[in-house]
Amino acid sequence: MGKPEASDQPGPHVPVLLAEVLDALAPLPGARILDGTFGAGGYSRAILAAGASVIAIDRDPSVLSHVERLSAEFPDRFSFAPGTFSELETLAGGRVDGVVLDIGVSSMQLDQAERGFSFMNDGPLDMRMTPEGPSAADLVNTLGEDELADVLYLFGEERKSRRIAHGIVAARATRPFESTTELARFIERSIGRRPGDAHPATRSFQALRIAVNGELDQLVEGLFAAERLLEAGGRLVVVTFHSLEDRIVKRFFDPEKGAPTQSRHLPQAKADPLRWQPVRQAQKPSVDEIARNPRSRSSTIRSAVRSAVPARTTSYDGLGVPKAWGAK
Numbered sequence: 001m002g003k004p005e006a007s008d009q010p011g012p013h014v015p016v017l018l019a020e021v022l023d024a025l026a027p028l029p030g031a032r033i034l035d036g037t038f039g040a041g042g043y044s045r046a047i048l049a050a051g052a053s054v055i056a057i058d059r060d061p062s063v064l065s066h067v068e069r070l071s072a073e074f075p076d077r078f079s080f081a082p083g084t085f086s087e088l089e090t091l092a093g094g095r096v097d098g099v100v101l102d103i104g105v106s107s108m109q110l111d112q113a114e115r116g117f118s119f120m121n122d123g124p125l126d127m128r129m130t131p132e133g134p135s136a137a138d139l140v141n142t143l144g145e146d147e148l149a150d151v152l153y154l155f156g157e158e159r160k161s162r163r164i165a166h167g168i169v170a171a172r173a174t175r176p177f178e179s180t181t182e183l184a185r186f187i188e189r190s191i192g193r194r195p196g197d198a199h200p201a202t203r204s205f206q207a208l209r210i211a212v213n214g215e216l217d218q219l220v221e222g223l224f225a226a227e228r229l230l231e232a233g234g235r236l237v238v239v240t241f242h243s244l245e246d247r248i249v250k251r252f253f254d255p256e257k258g259a260p261t262q263s264r265h266l267p268q269a270k271a272d273p274l275r276w277q278p279v280r281q282a283q284k285p286s287v288d289e290i291a292r293n294p295r296s297r298s299s300t301i302r303s304a305v306r307s308a309v310p311a312r313t314t315s316y317d318g319l320g321v322p323k324a325w326g327a328k
């Protein structure tokens with residue numbers, strides 16, 4: 001294993017693209033904003049400071065100490081609902097003016113070795129955001145070779161997925177994988193490491209985390225739930241951390257981006273009326289932000305405002321969602 005990077009040292013969660021999130025949400029005093037990924041409450045706190053009310057959601061029970069702090073400071077304007085943002089229509093408890101989603105893991109989750117999210121810390125191969133369901137170790141030790149390779153390839157864009165899966169299946173026959181560093185070292189030995197590149201286990205860990213937590217299904221369901229919840233003029237702001245997620249958000253906001261090119265021999269299909277108008281074009285963190293908070297480096301923010309066109313039912317068509325183990 002290489003030396004941990006400075007960015008992977010324990011520390012509080014630093015909200016990513018915070019100024020851009022506030023600019024896109026424009027929370028006015030009196031507005032009701034739903035923060036679907038509360039984490040350490042960085043976004044919620046800033047929205048409350050702007051005078052709006054916040055309904056926060058998180059699926060991870062370990063955020064409760066941060067919830068208590070904000071509840072004590074803003075007893076009349078802050079409430080918390082444990083659960084997933086795919087259920088945000090019911091958890092919102094009424095109409096809201098804006099929804100923000102900051103997809104992915106928090107620094108607390110990454111830095112707590114016992115959660116098993118990071119190969120920089122030795123811990124059990126877990127990666128679950130909630131204490132239920134199969135863990136990463138369950139997947140690594142029980143999926144068939146092809147199923148495992150598909151998870152690594154489709155959810156991690158790991159080109160050497162077949163080689164890694166083949167090696168894992170052979171190795172686990174003698175001894176099941178139990179820890180994060182054990183798996184990371186095994187992947188490094190299987191596919192090698194080029195100087196200057198990210199750790200060779202990065203893509204596989206991303207893939208396993210997505211599978212364990214059903215993250216792409218959550219994203220699709222959360223986006224459509226927000227579309228149904230928000231009325232005309234309501235804003236949806238989404239921060240993502242890798243290209244699979246960003247592609248889903250981009251195509252959700254603008255279905256034309258995911259539509260296959262039409263044959264000129266067929267009658268012209270009628271364009272679907274737009275449910276979303278961009279607030280801003282997609283933005284990346286500034287060089288300054290990346291220097292201050294290296295974990296922001298792969299983030300992208302997209303934001304749009306809801307039109308009066310009736311909401312869609314949830315549909316995966318045209319979003320480019322890859323299908324591997326556990327996907328709907």
Ligand SMILES: C[S@@+](CC[C@H](N)C(=O)[O-])C[C@H]1O[C@@H](n2cnc3c(N)ncnc32)[C@H](O)[C@@H]1O
Nearest residue numbers: 015037039040041042043058059060084085218
């Ligand atoms: C990147 S952190 C959010 C950090 C937050 N914006 C802040 O400023 O502190 C993501 C949080 O979303 C939660 N989360 C991830 N997927 C979720 C889902 N589907 N439903 C609810 N919470 C989720 C994680 O447990 C984690 O606490």
